[in-house]
Amino acid sequence: MYRLDRMKASFISAVVFVAVAGGSAVSGWAQDPFVGLGGGIPETPLDKFVLPKLQRLGVNPAICSDAVYIRRVFVDMLGTLPTAKEAREFITDSDRNKRRALVERVLERDEYATYWAMKWSDILRVKAEFPVNLWPNAAQAYHRWIRASLAENKPYDQFVREMLTSSGSNFRAGQVNFYRAIQNRTPEGIATTVALTFMGSRAEFWPKHYLPGMKVFFSQIGFKSTREWKEEVIFWDPTKITNSAPQMATFPDGTQIQLPSDRDPREVFADWLIRPENPWFTLNIANRMWSWLLGRGIIHEPDDIRSNNPPSNEALLDYLKKEMITSHYDMKHVFRLILNSRSYQVSSMSRINNPQAEANFASYPLRRLDAEVLIDAINKITGTTDLYTSAIPEPFTFIPDSMTAVAMPDGSITSSFLQLFGQSARATGMETERVNKPLPAQRMHMLNASHIQQKLEDGPKMKAIFNSSLAPHKMVEELYLTILSRFPTGDEAKNAESYAKSKVVKGNEGWVDLAWALMNTAEFLYRH
Amino acid sequence: MSTNRSSKSTGVYGTGISRREAVRRGLVGTAGLLLTERLMPGALAAVTQPVAKTASSGKVKAKSVIQIFLWGGMSHNDTWDPKPDAGYEYTGALKAAIPTKVDGIQLGELFPELAKQADKYSLIRSMTHRNFGHETAAYLMQTGHTPGERLAYPSLGAVFSLFKSDTYKGIIPPFVVLTQPAGRFSEAGFLPSKYKPFATGGDPNAARFEVEGVVAKGITDERQKARQKYLHEMNTFGNAMANNPQIAASDDAEKQAYKLILGEGKEVFDLNKEKPELRDKFGRNTFGQECLMARRLVEVGVPYIVINYPAGWDTHKDHFQTMRRQCPQLDQGLAMLLQDLSDHGLLESTLVWCSGEFGRTPKVDWQPPWNGGRGHYGNVFTVLVAGGGFKGGHVVGSSDAKAEEPKDRPVYPVDFLGSIYTLAGIDTNALLPHPLGLEARVLPIGEEGVKSNGLLKEIM
Structure with missing residues (x-):
């Protein structure tokens, strides 16, 4: 097995022995905490489109360790960390097929729908106020519909069709809010949003006459208020057409059509869009799903599909599209294919300087945890909660203490932490709206804010560990598994024990500082 | 009030034509060609906007x-x-x-x-x-x-x-x-x-004005410095990946953060x-x-x-x-x-x-x-x-x-x-x-x- 030679001496001297899936490890091998031997991970059909290409570029990527894999899958798919118990059991499990079994368990967990509802809420702009006034209970109805659709694994084409052809009350038929959550609520603005969301295409840069052709499909949408405060009904309103001439519309592929007068034009558009042979529809979702897991679209940015932005790996994209179509738009099926591939399981530790390596997925790219995922991880580890509020005065926004940030049903619900760490503004629905770039103020907060320090000192789960009668080396192990989802190396364990004994700290401070240090490592803060 | 835009120095790539005008001309020139493409909307890449480094105009009175x-x-x-x-x-x-x-x-x-x-x-x-x-x-x-x-x-x-x-x-x-x-x-x-x-x-x-992230409660400067060193020792993954641009950016942010935490930054916030x-x-x-x-x-x-x-x-x-x-x-x-x-x-x-x-x-x-x-x-x-x-x-x-x-x-x-x-x-x-x-x-x-x-x- 190829191994990168960047390993540090400290790994080699590690004393923690870990069972390796597939049993290919030499007994007593000092395990690298980050890179696995990968012997038990079979190549999948997907890998045929990725790995040979990397070999041609001279890259033979290492496979991540079990510890990295469980953390990666949890964060990528559920937006949460494995518990110490889950991490320990997985790492020490000797079943050859444990990674596949983990994927199946993860896809069935409740957090799956919660986490992906958050991701979709960014793209579908689920936010009570600013810059679009959706109103809290409408935002919550929208979120509820999205989450329920994901929980039942509704086929993606049906999910889109229900939104595009929706009519009804913003409080009762959550999906109608797709048409309300648009800043520029004109036929042209709606068409632009539809193109961005479901075609991955930026209509702002289309040739001039395309958008006027497409907007006709969205020019008969009625919005009317009711006697209930802030309720709004979305409906097909043919009376918006005042002249009797036949309505001509143009699909984004240039095909002209005369709109039948007895049919909601949005249905005509949806029928055109939601077909396997539509050049954008399947491409967009397949590419986005890959980018959500691998941090980069095969076409990149994933919502900038155009002919002069070609895919870095067309065969891979075709394969994912085909799988999407033959599985009848089963999103879990495509997630499963990716998660089980060796291509997904490559290590993030790569020193390949080939500029093409990144675009060809030679290593798993580092990305800072999403704001919500990060604060939830901190709260889960320490057993604490945060206060979330919405500035919109509204009786419907009740936020129970136990609710995680990932589960918040409305982008207007926030905290200063979420603001600081780049919670999406949900103004445009673009993928780049969520910003995970490191800022000094964020580092300051993690390093030194009383908000974090208090959780570390007084969080019930932290106290339970500090006050347990565990021997020092067991204490170190428990903190590592809880915070980093892995066992410590020998050097790390030694360092930790000697710091806890040093004169600078007294009482539990040594252990508080260990938890503090681990939470401030790149390993904690980044998906890796 | 009216503003004569063309007299300003904000043209696209120094051509003196406005961006809006450039987009219009670009489209007029290429639209016919694009029709034949498989994916039509390739008209223009999302170009990086040319933003003037200093947008100054006249004397700065309000610093x-x-x-x-x-x-x-x-x-x-x-x-x-x-x-x-x-x-x-x-x-x-x-x-x-x-x-x-x-x-x-x-x-x-x-x-x-x-x-x-x-x-x-x-x-x-x-x-x-x-x-x-x-x-x-x-x-x-x-x-x-x-x-x-x-x-x-x-x-x-x-x-x-x-x-x-x-x-x-x-x-x-x-x-x-x-x-x-x-x-x-x-x-x-x-x-x-x-x-x-x-x-x-x-x-x-x-x-005490506790500025979140700058002034920490109950942590002595000595411990603050000791744990900074400790963090660097324990950052196994980050140290091994120091050349990664993501890690480098994070390290830069951390250096700046410590300037505020340990340096003169916190003095500014000290109203005493x-x-x-x-x-x-x-x-x-x-x-x-x-x-x-x-x-x-x-x-x-x-x-x-x-x-x-x-x-x-x-x-x-x-x-x-x-x-x-x-x-x-x-x-x-x-x-x-x-x-x-x-x-x-x-x-x-x-x-x-x-x-x-x-x-x-x-x-x-x-x-x-x-x-x-x-x-x-x-x-x-x-x-x-x-x-x-x-x-x-x-x-x-x-x-x-x-x-x-x-x-x-x-x-x-x-x-x-x-x-x-x-x-x-x-x-x-x-x-x-x-x-x-x-x-x-x-x-x-x-x-x-x-x-x-x-x-x-x-x-x-």
């Missing part, structure tokens, strides 16, 4: 700006535009107007301290935008752009931190909010998040370095101490400081009680801020403005459930401006006899914001970097449907 925002909307006729003759229906119990240091300028009776400083500031009594929603009016007053456009524009502070990034190199972030962000409002708009404000949290009136008598003069309350804190931030060159008034002014109910409670603190803190800036020789280079997102209905609503309250009012209201190139002792425009409509010289948001930008040397016509590469300018002066009456030349 720093202090914005005091009276969230909720403060009544104008009870405060800085008194109408003692309007009758009880309008004035309620606050019917007295008091003279000020400047002949002919009167203030409401709750502002005796500001009355003594009237030579230092001017009042715009004809501010108007006719918007009655908190979030939309707040957006209008802090971005200058009409709400409901397809882009969410950045606020003044974010634009300052964008354009001042090449001249301001201090360790305190360039855009500071005391102490909480406003909410219901996205300060950075479409700009990258590094232009968001740094909100201090904490309470400057507490025994000020004389107790001076602190008393500002008022021993949160707002008063925020004003003092703002002066300390100006001293180290921070370009834009926002004080979000620590209590709201949305007085639909309990209006007069709230005014009697809050106005004296506003009066004392703001008046002392102007005096103190002047004492430190900073008023000339520091622009101070104070306003809410709108005023309040001049006629009192005596009906239940309001029982003597005032509603939202965007037709006319008053803004206080001082320093940074604004003259003191003047009144711009006026409202009618009952403070219901502008009487003369209506001032629109772009006129007001345009004056601030101009005094700070920021070109109101400069391009802002939009993530999609769309055309976005600092202010929409001269654009269709945007009302303007020109910059506030009379006090500049």
Whole structure:
């Protein structure tokens, strides 16, 4: 097995022995905490489109360790960390097929729908106020519909069709809010949003006459208020057409059509869009799903599909599209294919300087945890909660203490932490709206804010560990598994024990500082 | 006011043609060709917007700006535009107007301290935008752009931190909010998040102003340094990946953070370095101490400081009680801020403005459930401006006899914001970097449907 030679001496001297899936490890091998031997991970059909290409570029990527894999899958798919118990059991499990079994368990967990509802809420702009006034209970109805659709694994084409052809009350038929959550609520603005969301295409840069052709499909949408405060009904309103001439519309592929007068034009558009042979529809979702897991679209940015932005790996994209179509738009099926591939399981530790390596997925790219995922991880580890509020005065926004940030049903619900760490503004629905770039103020907060320090000192789960009668080396192990989802190396364990004994700290401070240090490592803060 | 765009130096790639024009020409030239492509929308890549490094135009008079925002909307006729003759229906119990240091300028009776400083500031009594929603009016007053456009524009502070990034190199972030962000409002708009404000949290009136992230509770400097070293030892993954650009960026951010935590940064926030008598003069309350804190931030060159008034002014109910409670603190803190800036020789280079997102209905609503309250009012209201190139002792425009409509010289948001930008040397016509590469300018002066009456030349 190829191994990168960047390993540090400290790994080699590690004393923690870990069972390796597939049993290919030499007994007593000092395990690298980050890179696995990968012997038990079979190549999948997907890998045929990725790995040979990397070999041609001279890259033979290492496979991540079990510890990295469980953390990666949890964060990528559920937006949460494995518990110490889950991490320990997985790492020490000797079943050859444990990674596949983990994927199946993860896809069935409740957090799956919660986490992906958050991701979709960014793209579908689920936010009570600013810059679009959706109103809290409408935002919550929208979120509820999205989450329920994901929980039942509704086929993606049906999910889109229900939104595009929706009519009804913003409080009762959550999906109608797709048409309300648009800043520029004109036929042209709606068409632009539809193109961005479901075609991955930026209509702002289309040739001039395309958008006027497409907007006709969205020019008969009625919005009317009711006697209930802030309720709004979305409906097909043919009376918006005042002249009797036949309505001509143009699909984004240039095909002209005369709109039948007895049919909601949005249905005509949806029928055109939601077909396997539509050049954008399947491409967009397949590419986005890959980018959500691998941090980069095969076409990149994933919502900038155009002919002069070609895919870095067309065969891979075709394969994912085909799988999407033959599985009848089963999103879990495509997630499963990716998660089980060796291509997904490559290590993030790569020193390949080939500029093409990144675009060809030679290593798993580092990305800072999403704001919500990060604060939830901190709260889960320490057993604490945060206060979330919405500035919109509204009786419907009740936020129970136990609710995680990932589960918040409305982008207007926030905290200063979420603001600081780049919670999406949900103004445009673009993928780049969520910003995970490191800022000094964020580092300051993690390093030194009383908000974090208090959780570390007084969080019930932290106290339970500090006050347990565990021997020092067991204490170190428990903190590592809880915070980093892995066992410590020998050097790390030694360092930790000697710091806890040093004169600078007294009482539990040594252990508080260990938890503090681990939470401030790149390993904690980044998906890796 | 009209602006001749073509005379400005903001053309695309120095060609002298506007971006809009370039896009139009590009499309006209290639559209036919594109029709044959499999994926049609390849017309134009999202190009990186050419943003002028320095958008300066003219001399920089305002080096720093202090914005005091009276969230909720403060009544104008009870405060800085008194109408003692309007009758009880309008004035309620606050019917007295008091003279000020400047002949002919009167203030409401709750502002005796500001009355003594009237030579230092001017009042715009004809501010108007006719918007009655908190979030939309707040957006209008802090971005200058009409709400409901397809882009969410950045606020003044974010634009300052964008354009001042090449001249301001201090360790305190360039855009500071005391102490909480406003909410219901996205300060950075479409700009990258590094232009968001740094909100201090904490309470400057507490025994120790605990600025979140800068001043930690109960951690000695010795332990602070020991654990910094410890962190570096324990950062196994990060150390092995030190060459990764993501890790390098994170390390840079950490270095800057430690400059604030261990360095002179935390001194700036230490109000105990000020004389107790001076602190008393500002008022021993949160707002008063925020004003003092703002002066300390100006001293180290921070370009834009926002004080979000620590209590709201949305007085639909309990209006007069709230005014009697809050106005004296506003009066004392703001008046002392102007005096103190002047004492430190900073008023000339520091622009101070104070306003809410709108005023309040001049006629009192005596009906239940309001029982003597005032509603939202965007037709006319008053803004206080001082320093940074604004003259003191003047009144711009006026409202009618009952403070219901502008009487003369209506001032629109772009006129007001345009004056601030101009005094700070920021070109109101400069391009802002939009993530999609769309055309976005600092202010929409001269654009269709945007009302303007020109910059506030009379006090500049």
